[in-house]
Amino acid sequence: MTQSEKPSSESHSQSSLQNIWQAITRAVLVPVLAVFTALIINAIIIRVSGGDPILAYLGLWEGAFGSPKAISETLVWSTPYIFAGLSVALAFKGGLFNIGAEGQLSFGALISAWIGFALPKLLGTSLPWILHLPLALFGGIFAGALWGAIPGWLKARTGGHEVINTIMMNYIAVLLTSFLLNGPLKDPNPFNVIARTPEIAESARLTPLIEGFRVHWGIVIALLIAFAVWWFLWKTTLGFEIRTVGANPDAAKYAGISVSRIIVLTMSLAGGLAGMAGAIEVIALNHRQELGFSVGYGFDAIAIALLGRSHPFGVVLAAILFGAMRSGATRMQFLTQIPVDIISVVQALILLLVAAEEIVRFIYRIKAPKETVVLTRGWGG
């Protein structure tokens, strides 16, 4: 993971606006080139396998940004991506690899939905919006945090690597969700056969942003949270501690930081962010939790975090890009009948080029900045 740090000698000779501009371009250059190159390679692949890349990309664009409704749909898809991307990015900053965003999201959605429909029944009274909505939201956040804390604690205490543990937690979450949605939490309505919860109460719902469109307040919350994560990581002591542990755990230890405590905290926060993604989906969009199919939020989130260089603002941009691709794929399939899986190939290529930025730098002859975060420290133990 690299972060753009400009050498301090330049700061005096240029105006600060120019500095900011330079910093942004330098940070953004490689990812943008990676995306561009990936799209080119992908076009070649489409052409070679008999499709029409121009029409495909046209369809993609139209489906993503071609109309107010399209933009609304893109934002709908981008919202959970922003949260999930932040989740992975925050973990990266702490030197941890959170592949468990999928499971944390799922569990968060489940608990959120449960609070949404079961709480009024349990308490025997309907709840005011001002109470129910935050409860549903925070319930989901805490559920996700718990799901992340478990692998975090295992790593801190036993050294068990979070890569495998979070992947295992993903599978466990899928099974748990399937079990609950088919049984105890299933919509008891006799006309319903689908494995899903009942709808959540009105008091727990988040309203749409604009009448008639599906885009909802979740996108606003997502942007605010992105800002909050940035502020947390770079403007608070705790955030500093997390980044230090990520950059150099030994140095952190010498500085008196409790590494195990930070590891658990980082994973919990990451889990909470992913849980929020699930919670928002439930309270703002679906108004229930349904047994769907694995969309692959988990791996997409990793790609988004890497593309966004683990920086909250980069993550937002990357999330919108991925949201656009997902959303526009439908139109693309409509026009060209190309399988939607081609999107996975694009994402994989982007990821490959971003991760192997050496390759991009080599192609376009760009110099490399300094700071790196060490992620792989073997399996611990």
Added chain:
Amino acid sequence: MKKNLFTLLSALAIVSLALAACATPAPVAPTAMPAKAFRIGLVTDVGKVDDKSFNQSAWEGAQCGAKETGGTTKYIETTDPKDYDKNIAQFGDEGYDVIVTVGFALGEATIKNAAKYTKAKFIGVDQFQEKPVAGVGGLIFPEDEAGFQAGVVAAMMSKTGQIGAVLGTDVVPPVWRFGEGYRAGAVWAKKDTKVNIIYHNDVGFDKTFTDPEWGKTTALSMMDKGADVIFGAGGKTGNGALLGVAQSKKGFAIGVDTDQYLTVPEAKEVLLTSAMKLIVPGTCDLIKAVKAGSFKDGNVVGKVGLAPFHDTESKVTAETKAKLDEAQKGLAAGTLKTNVAPAKP
């Protein structure tokens, strides 16, 4: 450095332009088609249009419908339940005449969108209509009867008195009904038949019907314990069970949905029959009805049946054929009831 960058970028831009030039001219956008063209759209649910199962059958039915009416057809595969409305809208907004939605999970979205897109007629495959909704035809099938017949054949052909079934998930009503019908039929034919049914509930929805490896392992495991006729009913997972029987060579197999003799030739020698759900002609006929103007709202009951015996014909005993005949007559006349509920209670 900047010069190199610039050169490279321009080179890439030229490459992209070259690609554009080489590309086939963009086909005329659908909205520019003559208004008279009869257009059919299909939206899938779990799975893709080549899943060798009900999505594929519905798609083939749509294609048949297009051919017979001189119209055109397109499909959209759903990747997330929250996209149901959006996907239906792709067709609705373009003014399609028929929109086929595949799978019971799309039921609500279908009804909701039928009210919005009044020009289109909706065909909901496997969507039971509680009461008729304007513009919606629910194509449902008596899977339990097909399963019943399969169970009769299995029980009569079993030498050990033990038969098994490998199914996708009991959450999907048609699948559950196949299984329960199978059980009912077996017990009706021979009272002490032991029926073991195993569901692939331990994985997510996206894997339940696409795990032939598990199907094969499970079928082999069942046969180890004495079951000698296996009913594989769960998309590709079920087909895996057929392969398991083919490998062990020690029993018989029964397929589902379509005549699996054609799609799983590796199991030719052991495949007795398949409990078929005639989605293709069902969908095709409904589309033709829309074109002809004879489309009716509400439920349309499709046909089910057993596939012919093919290569195993010589092994099927006369008693089996007689019992099957009795069952089919009884079901058709209504005197024989499977007593299987519409969905798992």
Added chain:
Amino acid sequence: MASQTSTAGNRLRSILRVADLGRFGMIILLIIVLMGVVALVGAKENRVEVILASFLATLFSVATPLTLGALSGIYCERAGVVNIAIEGMMLGAAFFGFIASIYLKQAGLPDQMSLWLGVAAAVLTGALFALLHAVLSITFKVDQIISGTVINILAIGITGYLNRQLFFQGNVPHAPGVLPVIHIPFLADLPVFGKIFQQQPVAVAAVLLVAITHFVLFYTPWGLHTRAVGEHPKAADTVGINVYFVRYANVLIGGMIAGLGGAYFTLESVPSFEPLMTNGRGFISLAAMIFGNWSPFGAWAATLLFGAAQALQINLQYYSTSIPEGLDFLKKSQIVGMIPYILTMFALTGIVGRTTPPVADGQPYEK
């Protein structure tokens, strides 16, 4: 982990650790427990030997990809390269081996030959993915976990897309079937238990490779070099061992073995490819490798345990009507299905004994 027991306890623990008996014993015990549960439940319907034989046959069959995955991991990690791309390598190999066998059959080759050449193609695919991983992580010094994840995502994307594009609408030219069942002479004829020894080639190869890997790793100069590079690359370098070469070679070998594991899915198990058909087994094999303390036999024992968990799920469902009232939760296949994953997490806690990864595991080597 802090050690709180008395010195006598410590003595015992250190002896057990050296002999690794504690680990093996725990694993065997767990497998016996799982078999016992099934036997108890199913005794009403079948004879106990039949149940056990069936259980074991299933166990060995499903453990095959796990074993090969774990061996792949051992080669890479013993040389100091973390490889979490085993999942992607297996998936990619399964796909490309499959289409190779299909196209060869279409070209007119007899079935068996197409299958075996398909296996070769799978092994080659594994090697190619491994080469990418090696180039990224050894030469470009990309973080090894990121490199591995990238390969996983790439494999999923490419196989998913090509699978649709090439085989659309079920226009799959007929596959040449699967590899034949081998009857191990003598043992296959045993009554009841004979079926355990009727396995297909890749399954047999997996078991043989365990022994071969053990021999190579601990009794040959190559193995010595490999371990040296994994424990102390600087020292190995000083002695004249080419660290880069050893790492590249081992990663390639690991890739080939993972490729063989991929062949299990589409050339041995079922003659068809499904997206994501590896279903997490690449990651479980990594856990098996860790659980087995980076040794071939230890990892193999661990994979048998995970195989047992899968066999448990199938068998319990079969006997679900015989499950006693109090143990109702066992009837829910989703709950039982969690067992392999919970076991994996449990394995990683090191509760069975501390595991010692190769010291230089995961660190890119700077000359």
